[in-house]
Amino acid sequence: MRDRPLPASAPAPAVPVLIVGGGPTGLCLAIDLGRRGVECLLVEEREEVSLAGRKANGCSVRSFEHFRRWGIADRLRRVAPLPADYSDDVVFLTRMTGHLLAEFRGAKHGIGRSDLFAENFQRIPQAVVERELRAVLTELPTVRTWYGWSFEDLQQDEDGVRALIRDTAGRESRWISCSYLVGCEGSKGGVRDAAGIGLTDERVLSANANITFRSPELADLHDKGRAAHYWIVNPDVTGLLSPRDLTGTWTFMATYLPGDGHADARALIRHAVGRDFAFEVGAWGPWWANTHLAERHRRGRVFLAGDTVHVHPPSGGHGMNQGVQDAADLGWKLAGVLHGWAGPALLDSYEAERRPVNQAVIASAVNNWTTCGPAFVRPGIEEDPAVRHGLREEILREKRKQFDALGLILGYRYENSPVIAYDGPPAPPLEITRYVPTSRPGHRAPHAWLADGSSLFDHFGPGFTLLRTGGPGGAPGTGTMLRSARERGIPLRLLDLEHEAPVHAAYGAGFALVRPDQHIAWRGTAPPGDPGVLLDVVRGAAPVEVLA
Numbered sequence: 313m314r315d316r317p318l319p320a321s322a323p324a325p326a327v328p329v330l331i332v333g334g335g336p337t338g339l340c341l342a343i344d345l346g347r348r349g350v351e352c353l354l355v356e357e358r359e360e361v362s363l364a365g366r367k368a369n370g371c372s373v374r375s376f377e378h379f380r381r382w383g384i385a386d387r388l389r390r391v392a393p394l395p396a397d398y399s400d401d402v403v404f405l406t407r408m409t410g411h412l413l414a415e416f417r418g419a420k421h422g423i424g425r426s427d428l429f430a431e432n433f434q435r436i437p438q439a440v441v442e443r444e445l446r447a448v449l450t451e452l453p454t455v456r457t458w459y460g461w462s463f464e465d466l467q468q469d470e471d472g473v474r475a476l477i478r479d480t481a482g483r484e485s486r487w488i489s490c491s492y493l494v495g496c497e498g499s500k501g502g503v504r505d506a507a508g509i510g511l512t513d514e515r516v517l518s519a520n521a522n523i524t525f526r527s528p529e530l531a532d533l534h535d536k537g538r539a540a541h542y543w544i545v546n547p548d549v550t551g552l553l554s555p556r557d558l559t560g561t562w563t564f565m566a567t568y569l570p571g572d573g574h575a576d577a578r579a580l581i582r583h584a585v586g587r588d589f590a591f592e593v594g595a596w597g598p599w600w601a602n603t604h605l606a607e608r609h610r611r612g613r614v615f616l617a618g619d620t621v622h623v624h625p626p627s628g629g630h631g632m633n634q635g636v637q638d639a640a641d642l643g644w645k646l647a648g649v650l651h652g653w654a655g656p657a658l659l660d661s662y663e664a665e666r667r668p669v670n671q672a673v674i675a676s677a678v679n680n681w682t683t684c685g686p687a688f689v690r691p692g693i694e695e696d697p698a699v700r701h702g703l704r705e706e707i708l709r710e711k712r713k714q715f716d717a718l719g720l721i722l723g724y725r726y727e728n729s730p731v732i733a734y735d736g737p738p739a740p741p742l743e744i745t746r747y748v749p750t751s752r753p754g755h756r757a758p759h760a761w762l763a764d765g766s767s768l769f770d771h772f773g774p775g776f777t778l779l780r781t782g783g784p785g786g787a788p789g790t791g792t793m794l795r796s797a798r799e800r801g802i803p804l805r806l807l808d809l810e811h812e813a814p815v816h817a818a819y820g821a822g823f824a825l826v827r828p829d830q831h832i833a834w835r836g837t838a839p840p841g842d843p844g845v846l847l848d849v850v851r852g853a854a855p856v857e858v859l860a
Contacts, residue, residue, distance in 0.1 A: 327353045327456075328650050330475055330490035332463045333497030334358065336368075336438060337618030337635030339445035341494060343382050344643030346452030348774065350650055353488065354455065357462040357480050357497075361446065367438035368632035369554065369563070372721050373421055374756075375636040376431035377769060377830070384448055385431055391444050392436040393557035397423055400433060401539040402715050404707050406546045406694050407586030408534040408553065413545060413688075413700055414707040419715035420540065420629075427814070428747060429722060429759050430767040435540055437556065438632055463502045466493060466614065473613050491613065492646055496635070498619045499604070507614040510607045513674070517601040517625060517681055519573035520551075521566045525581060527591035528560030534585075543685075546694060548583035550685025561594075565626075567685040573598025601625040601681060603674055609663035617642060622670040627680035628714050630673045633721075641666055644828035648851065653801035657730045658852030665726035673720065676744060680714040718747040726754040726831060731852050733825075733834040733859050751819045753832045760814035768815060772826055775803025776833070776850070782810050782821030789839030790823075796844040802851055803828075825850065 329345055331338045334356025342354045371379070371388070379385040389396055400422030404413040418424070422433040449455050464476040464485065473493045478485040495503025501511075536542065542553040544564075551566040566580045577596045582588060606621045618635030642662050648654030688707060692699045723746075725739050726732060732753045739752060749758035757779075760768045771777075778793060790806055797804035809815045825834040825846070833850040840846045848854035 326489040327351055328491045329353075329646060330355070330473070330488050330493045332475070332477075332493065332495050332503050333618070333620070334442070334446070334457070334459065335496060335498060335618065335635070336441055336445065336632045337639050338494070338496035339442060339449065340378070340636050340639035341496065341617065341643050342449055342455050342457075343384075343445065343452065344639055345647060346449065346455040347382060348644065348647040348651075349454055350647045351454045352456070353458065353490075354449070355458045355461040355463065355477050355488075357460065359460045359480075361439050361442045363437065363439045368626065368629065369437050369556070370420065370433060370435050370629045371441065371636075372629070372633040373429040373431055373433050373718075374721050375633045376434060377429060378636055378640045380431050380767075381769065381772075381830070382448075384444070387448075388436060388441065388444055389434055391440055392434055393440065393561075394435050394555065396432060396434055398435065399423075399538045399540050400435075401537075402541045402543065402711075403536050403539045404543045404545060404688075404711075405536060406700075407544060407584060408530070408536065408542060409586035410546065410694060411700055412536060414704045414711075416708075416711070416715045421718060422540070425761075427759065427761060428718070428749065430769045441632070463495075463497060463506075466503065466506045468493075468507075468612050468614060470612075491650065492615065493613065494615045494617055494642065494646075495620045496616075496618045496639075499623045501606075501616075501620045503614065504606055504616055504620050507611045507616075509611055509616065511604045512607055514604045515602060515678075517603065517678070518568045519571060519598060520601055521569055521573045521575060521577070521580070521596060521598045523564045523566065523577045523581060523596035524556070524594040525562055525564070525577075525591045525596075526560050526594065527562060527589060529590060530560065530562060530585065531555070533587070533589055544584045545685060545688045546583065547689055549580050550689065551580075551584065553584050567601075569598070573600070603678055605670065605674060609667055610659070615642060615662065621666075622674055624674045624677035625681035626677075627684055628673075628677045628717060628720075630677055630720075634670060634673055637669070638666055640829045645852075651801070653803075654851045655848070655853030657855070661726075661729045661731045661852065665729050668727060669724045672724065672742060676713065676717065676720055680711075683710045683714075713744050716745050719743040719745055721747075722756055723747045724756070725752075729754065730856055731833070731850050732831075733846060733849055733856065735835065749818055751824050751832055751835050753834055755832055757824065757826050757830050757832055758818035760812070760818045762809070762812055762814070768809075769830060771807055771809075772830060773803065773805040773807075773828075775805065775828055777826040778804060778806045779815075779819065779824045779826055780806065780808045780810060781812075781816050781819045781823070789841075789843070793839050793843035793847070796847055800844075800847060800851065800853075802847055804847075
């Protein structure tokens with residue numbers, strides 16, 4: 313429900329954080345801030361969330377770990393149109409009623425508990441995610457939402473930002489004063505443009521079309537079994553066919569279409585299925601696969617997150633999920649500054665940490681897109697079994713990077729951050745398809761299941777956590793570190809799990825300082841000799857060089 317706007321005679325509200333854009337990134341940022349007691353106002357031009365249009369259709373294991381941290385993971389799974397155990401298989405075939413080309417089993421890590429992560433992948437449309445996150449915001453007293461308002465312009469100085477927003481019905485406009493403004497309104501980037509931030513690496517890759525249709529009988533017209541995705545490869549059409557619910561709603565993403573992507577929707581679907589059958593076309597429309605990266609993630613007190621910063625093809629399903637990670641990185645840092653315990657380098661670290669990760673994801677998604685659809689069409693693909701046999705190994709080799717990317721999803725790391733106390737040699741190169749847990753600073757904290765069946769992540773606090781997995785003589789220095797944190801107002805708790813074998817195996821004997829976003833800030837075999845110096849670094853109040 314839309315919050316009632318202020319009457320025209322009322323003064324413009326002043327808020328610590330103004331979030332422009334109510335897609336998944338903006339909503340997640342508001343949830344993170346709201347749970348930390350930070351007052352924020354979210355403005356979004358859409359009154360309602362529509363299920364139509366081209367949207368993401370899955371949340372990664374990492375996104376769901378953040379949802380778990382915010383207490384909403386089970387809630388989101390309950391509203392997902394497809395149950396978590398539906399299928400996470402990906403099948404390549406010439407047509408639904410044609411020939412099998414290759415299969416990827418357990419492609420998205422959606423079924424079965426793993427020691428590597430706390431939450432499984434979940435197939436869930438972006439619109440369903442947005443609707444539920446909107447409901448979550450109504451339960452957070454420090455968060456206000458204005459739906460039906462759009463961003464127009466901004467002014468900023470060293471003391472704050474003023475943003476001009478307009479009622480989309482054209483009735484009124486007003487200036488909002490805030491300490492920080494975060495643009496999350498998607499690729500159109502009104503905030504980005506108003507802040508004077510340009511784009512780099514702009515490329516248009518292909519014209520495509522998304523078609524939603526209903527056919528309760530389609531599931532029984534083929535012999536390929538239940539799968540999350542059916543990739544269609546034939547001379548007439550290439551693309552991705554996927555079920556959206558259990559009642560016969562499907563989406564077909566036709567890729568690399570000629571011209572601007574306008575085509576006969578019914579003909580495309582028939583080419584994908586391979587026979588006539590009864591179906592009803594719903595929403596459909598062409599779209600362009602493209603890519604860009606903003607020149608910077610921040611200018612002054614204005615920050616950018618989600619598609620406002622990075623856009624790439626949907627190959628790999630990283631788009632919405634990268635926005636969630638942006639929000640998870642930025643939220644606690646804004647809260648730290650506004651609560652008074654963080655220094656200026658903490659906000660500087662947002663771009664230093666997220667930009668390299670976003671660059672890596674863009675590169676991966678673009679590479680995946682070049683091996684979509686037409687790249688596998690061969691003469692005789694439907695007639696000659698030898699052609700299909702030779703193609704199988706190529707598909708399995710080339711597409712594994714798209715469907716088994718746990719190394720990218722969990723193995724991303726923050727390098728060259730001003731608020732992380734690195735040790736030892738540089739991290740090994742990122743391997744997209746291979747994830748090796750490590751407690752090296754900058755990496756996501758290794759996960760483990762505890763003896764009582766709970767997740768280690770459930771025991772991390774909303775602030776920093778000093779994790780003890782062993783140490784000399786009970787490590788009396790922990791008290792000094794906790795006292796130093798209290799003196800600085802830093803939220804820090806001690807978590808002693810010396811006798812938990814899975815944790816000891818994942819971290820070794822010693823200590824790890826885990827940030828609010830579950831990344832390692834520091835590790836050691838004993839508490840630091842001068843904990844105040846370390847804490848000043850990780851809160852952004854001292855240069856990391858003081859630890860050298």
